[in-house]
Structures are given as structure tokens and as C-alpha cells.
Amino acid sequence: MIGGQDSPTQLDSDESAPAVGERLAPGTALVLGLLVVAAFVVVLNETIMNVALASLIEDLGITAATAQWLTTGYMLTMAIVIPTSGYLLQRFTVRQVFITAMSLFTIGTLVAALSPGFGMLLTGRIVQASGAAVMMPLLMTAVLHTVPAGRRGTLMGTIAIVTSAAPALGPAVSGAVLSVAEWPFLFWTVLPIAVTALLLGIFRLRNVTQTRRLPIDVLSVVLSALAFGGIVFGLASIGESASGEAPIAPWIPLTIGIVVLLVFVLRQRRLARRDLALLDLRTFRTPQFAAAIIVTALIAMTLFGTLTVLPLYLQDALGVNTLATGLLLLPGGLILAVLSPVVGRLYDRLGAGPLVVPGAVLLALSQVAFAVTLAQQGSALLAMGMFTVMHAALAFLFTPLMTAALSPLPAELYSHGSATFSTVQQLAGAAGTATLVTLMTIGSTRAGVGSGIGTGIQYAYCGASMIAILAVLGAVALTLITRRNSLKETG
Numbered sequence: 167m168i169g170g171q172d173s174p175t176q177l178d179s180d181e182s183a184p185a186v187g188e189r190l191a192p193g194t195a196l197v198l199g200l201l202v203v204a205a206f207v208v209v210l211n212e213t214i215m216n217v218a219l220a221s222l223i224e225d226l227g228i229t230a231a232t233a234q235w236l237t238t239g240y241m242l243t244m245a246i247v248i249p250t251s252g253y254l255l256q257r258f259t260v261r262q263v264f265i266t267a268m269s270l271f272t273i274g275t276l277v278a279a280l281s282p283g284f285g286m287l288l289t290g291r292i293v294q295a296s297g298a299a300v301m302m303p304l305l306m307t308a309v310l311h312t313v314p315a316g317r318r319g320t321l322m323g324t325i326a327i328v329t330s331a332a333p334a335l336g337p338a339v340s341g342a343v344l345s346v347a348e349w350p351f352l353f354w355t356v357l358p359i360a361v362t363a364l365l366l367g368i369f370r371l372r373n374v375t376q377t378r379r380l381p382i383d384v385l386s387v388v389l390s391a392l393a394f395g396g397i398v399f400g401l402a403s404i405g406e407s408a409s410g411e412a413p414i415a416p417w418i419p420l421t422i423g424i425v426v427l428l429v430f431v432l433r434q435r436r437l438a439r440r441d442l443a444l445l446d447l448r449t450f451r452t453p454q455f456a457a458a459i460i461v462t463a464l465i466a467m468t469l470f471g472t473l474t475v476l477p478l479y480l481q482d483a484l485g486v487n488t489l490a491t492g493l494l495l496l497p498g499g500l501i502l503a504v505l506s507p508v509v510g511r512l513y514d515r516l517g518a519g520p521l522v523v524p525g526a527v528l529l530a531l532s533q534v535a536f537a538v539t540l541a542q543q544g545s546a547l548l549a550m551g552m553f554t555v556m557h558a559a560l561a562f563l564f565t566p567l568m569t570a571a572l573s574p575l576p577a578e579l580y581s582h583g584s585a586t587f588s589t590v591q592q593l594a595g596a597a598g599t600a601t602l603v604t605l606m607t608i609g610s611t612r613a614g615v616g617s618g619i620g621t622g623i624q625y626a627y628c629g630a631s632m633i634a635i636l637a638v639l640g641a642v643a644l645t646l647i648t649r650r651n652s653l654k655e656t657g
Contacts, residue, residue: 194312197260197372198321201305204264204363205328207356208271208298212240212595213336213473214356215291217491218349220481225349226284234603237474238402238596239288240295245394245592247299249445250387252585254300255307257380259373263304268364270297275360279353290353299588302328306584310572322569323510335499337477341492383437386444389430396423398593401600445589446582449575453647455583458571459590461522461640465563466591467598467633468533471626472556474599475606476549479623484546494550498557505561510569517652518566519645525562526641530634532556537627540620563641570648598633602626 215222215236223233254263271294278290305325313321343352400420437443450456480486480494509521532555540549568587575583609625 196370198305198308198312200363200366200371201264201301201308202324202328204268204367205301205305205325206332207359207363208294208301209328209332210336210339211275211294211298211356212237212244212332213470214340214352215240217337217340217477217481217488217495218344218352219478221344221349221488222284226287228284232284234474234599235288235402236291238398238599240291240298241470241592241596241599242395242398242402243292243295244299245398245589245596246391247296248303248585248589248592249390249394250585251300251303251588252443252445252582253380253382255303255581255585256378257382260304260308261367261371261373263300264367264371265364267297267300267304268360268367270294271301272297272357272360272364275353275357279350279357281350302588303581303584306568306572306587307581310575310580310584311577317514318573319513319565319569320507320510322513323507323565325565325568332499335496335503337473338492338496338499341488341490341495344492345487345489381442383433383442383444386430386433386437389426389433390444393423393427393430394589394593396420396426398596399423401597404600404604443582445585446579447586449579449583449586452574454574454644454651455571457640457644457647458518458567459587461526461563461637461644462567462571462587463590463594464633464637464640465526465529465560465567466594467601468529468556468630468637469560469598470595471598471602471630472536472553475602475623475626476553478606479540480546480549483620483623486546490546494546495553497550498553501554502557502561505558506565509561510565513566513569518570518648521562521566522570522641523638523645525559525566526634526638528559529556529563530631530638532559533627533631533634537624537631540623540627567644570644574651598630601629601633605629 219233219236222236223229226233274290274293274295274297276290277293278287281287281290305328309318309321309325339355340352343355396419400416400418400423403414403416403419431447434443434445434447438446438448450459477491477495480491481488486494512521532552535552535555536549540552571587572580572583603626605628606622606626608622610622612621
């Protein structure tokens with residue numbers, strides 16, 4: 167690991183002191199601030215290519231299903247690397263992990279910026295993602311170790327800006343850049359920010375967590391890569407299969423991934439008895455964590471699926487240019503960024519229940535509205551309005567779900583809980599993208615020339631509506647669990 171000056175076994179007492187009462191220890195705000203900015207940049211890159219897909223398809227001579235890999239491949243790499251972050255965050259210091267991750271992200275950004283074609287561009291995206299993968303678990307683990315329980319909702323509200331507003335703002339940033347420059351400048355724009363974060367990390371970042379020497383189970387790493395990689399690859403291949411371009415039948419990698427995942431889970435359960443699991447799944451013994459993870463997965467499917475199909479619809483069906491597409495999606499990201507800290511403070515006062523159920527209902531209504539009206543009306547402003555409503559709903563979901571999932575865990579499982587949360591979110595994002603792209607392709611193919619894209623978007627949002635309705639049921643279940651836990655604590 168880079169940054170080896172840090173001791174691998176202990177922390178300096180003045181830098182790692184826990185928060186006292188409701189106050190943060192000295193130096194903690196700087197650490198968390200740097201991690202938030204870095205995480206925002208790397209998460210932004212998950213969706214920064216979405217608005218550029220139409221330009222890339224034309225410039226590079228590729229299909230929409232192939233271009234999808236610039237986003238899906240990013241998520242695929244993250245899904246493979248994130249499960250190892252539980253181990254990495256226990257074995258190495260925050261400074262070491264951060265410097266290594268940002269170095270990889272910076273190198274990948276440079277490779278992508280210099281890319282002459284699709285192959286090198288995809289390689290750059292993969293290198294980017296290998297560094298980006300540990301950034302969110304690193305941030306969430308740091309918050310859990312340094313922020314008092316009574317203030318976690320507020321801080322998680324800030325993190326929600328990263329996890330949900332950043333993907334929503336990606337298309338807006340992309341549209342603005344593409345209106346004045348070619349697609350490589352998407353990466354030239356990000357590169358100075360990445361370099362600055364890396365330099366700040368080298369010279370200013372302090373450690374805030376304890377570390378311990380642990381052996382790594384190589385077999386678990388291999389199983390993790392095959393399991394999560396196979397599942398995401400299979401899901402992504404479904405979209406290509408629907409258009410007749412898949413290099414392999416989707417059921418093959420999906421079956422391999424699911425079978426290997428079962429083996430991986432069994433091995434982690436056995437290793438957990440000796441506290442040696444790569445990804446400790448004892449987190450799922452906490453019902454509140456399990457319920458929140460399920461709801462989060464359903465919401466991530468809806469969010470990332472929409473962030474892929476809606477820009478394609480706006481540009482291909484309505485003829486909206488890249489800048490206008492980004493601007494139409496911008497209010498959604500802004501409303502999410504504004505509301506997330508407010509919802510975080512509300513969580514500290516009210517808990518998860520009063521927030522997640524209304525949020526899930528509003529999300530489901532927004533998806534039904536997309537399905538019912540968008541294909542018939544064909545209005546860019548209507549799409550913007552419903553996209554904004556959708557993100558207002560997400561603001562009431564992400565912060566409570568993250569906090570409700572991770573706070574009940576014992577301290578020794580914080581890093582594993584953060585890694586599991588991020589892994590599931592990435593898998594769900596890939597699944598949502600694959601599902602909605604597939605439905606859109608099927609609908610467009612059946613409708614034929616002329617009304618194809620409109621019917622396709624209707625198919626996609628019918629699927630998104632069903633996913634969101636399942637999220638409502640999950641939110642109700644989570645509310646009942648948190649209420650039961652609260653009664654146990656007070657009774």
C-alpha cells in the first residue's frame with residue numbers, strides 16, 4: 167500500500183481520539199471533509215458517461231448496448247473490488263487506503279482522457295473504478311468510528327449527497343462539458359480535482375481508525391470476483407442479448423455467479439467463526455440491517471436504471487441536445503443535495519420510519535407517472551418534473567436507510583457493514599440498469615419504427631414501477647422492525 171509512514175498497528179493518540187459527547191475530535195472534520203469530496207468525485211464518475219453515450223455511439227461506431235459497458239463496466243469493477251474493502255479497512259490505515267485508491271482513480275482518469283478508442287476508454291474506466299470502489303466504504307467506516315450516534319443522521323445526510331446526488335448530477339456535468347467540448351474533456355475536467363484530492367491526502371490526511379494484522383484468504387478473493395463479477399456481467403449481457411449482440415448467453419455467467427456466490431457465502435460463514443472472513447456476513451443477523459439493505463437495493467435499481475434510460479429517451483426520442491439533457495436532469499440532483507442534510511437532521515429526531523415510508527410511496531408514484539404519461543406526452547419539461555419529484559423522494563430514503571442499516575452493528579462489523587452496503591448498492595445498480603435497458607429494447611423492438619422508443623420507455627418504467635412498489639413494502643417492514651427495536655430499548 168502507498169503511504170507506508172503510518173503505523174499498521176496503532177494510532178497517534180491526539181489524532182484518533184474518539185468523539186466526546188456530541189462533539190467531534192480535533193482534526194476529524196478535516197478528514198471527513200476530504201473523504202466526502204473525494205467520494206463525491208468518484209461516485210460522480212459512475213454516471214458522467216450517460217449523457218455522452220449518444221455521442222460515443224456515433225464517434226466510436228459502437229452500439230448502445232456496447233456503450234452501456236462504460237457505465238456497467240465501472241459498476242462491475244466496483245462490485246468485484248468493494249467486497250475486499252472490509253478486510254482492507256481493518257488491515258491498513260485510512261491514509262494508506264485513501265492514497266492508494268485516489269492514485270488508481272487519478273491514473274484511470276488520465277488513461278480515459280487520452281483514449282483514442284473504446285478499448286482504451288473502457289480500460290481507463292476500469293482502473294478508475296478499482297480505486298473508486300473503496301472510497302464509499304472508507305467514508306462510511308470513518309463516520310461510524312468518529313461521529314457520535316446522536317449526530318450520525320446529520321453526517322449521513324451529507325454522505326447521501328455523495329451516494330445519490332452525485333449520480334444525478336453526473337449527467338448535468340456531462341451535458342455542460344459536452345456542449346463546448348468533445349467527450350475526452352469529461353475526464354480532463356475531473357483530473358485536476360482528483361490530483362488535488364490526492365495531494366491533500368498525502369500531505370494532510372490523518373488516520374481515524376484502529377488497524378490490526380490479518381491474513382487474507384486468497385480463495386475468498388477469487389470466489390468474490392467470480393461471484394459478483396459473473397452476476398453483474400450476466401445482468402449487463404441481458405441488455406445486449408435483447409438487441410441480439412450479447413457475446414455469450416446471459417444465463418451462463420449469471421448461473422456461474424450465483425453458484426459461486428453460494429460457495430462464497432458458505433466460506434465466509436465458516437471463516438467468520440475465526441474472525442477471518444473477507445466479507446463478514448454476520449451483519450445480516452441484525453434484522454434492521456438486513457431490511458434496510460433490501461430496500462436500498464430496490465431503490466438503487468430504480469435510480470441507476472433511470473439515469474441510463476432517461477437521457478437516451480430525451481436525446482433519441484425528443485431530439486434534446488447533450489447540454490439541455492444535463493440541464494433538465496440538474497434540478498433532480500439539486501433538490502436531493504438540498505434535502506439530504508435536512509432529512510439527516512430529521513432522522514436524528516424522528517428515526518427511520520416516519521421518513522422512509524412516505525419517501526418510498528412518493529418514489530413509486532413518480533415511476534408510475536413516468537410509465538403512464540411519458541410515452542404519450544413526449545415532453546422534456548414533464549420528464550424533468552417527474553425526475554425532480556423522484557429525487558425529492560430519494561432524499562427521504564438514502565440517509566435514513568444508510569443510518570438505520572449501519573448504526574445497530576457492533577463496532578467490529580462497521581467496515582464489513584459498509585462494504586456490504588456498497589457491494590449491494592453496486593450490484594443493484596447494475597441490475598437496475600440491465601433491467602430497464604432490456605425492457606426498453608424489447609418495447610422498442612416490438613413497436614417498430616416510429617413509436618419504438620416511446621413504447622420502450624413505457625416498458626422500462628412499468629418495470630421500474632413494480633420495483634418501487636416492492637420498495638414500499640420493504641419500507642413498511644423496516645419501520646416495523648425499527649419500532650420494535652425502539653420499544654425494546656425503552657421497555
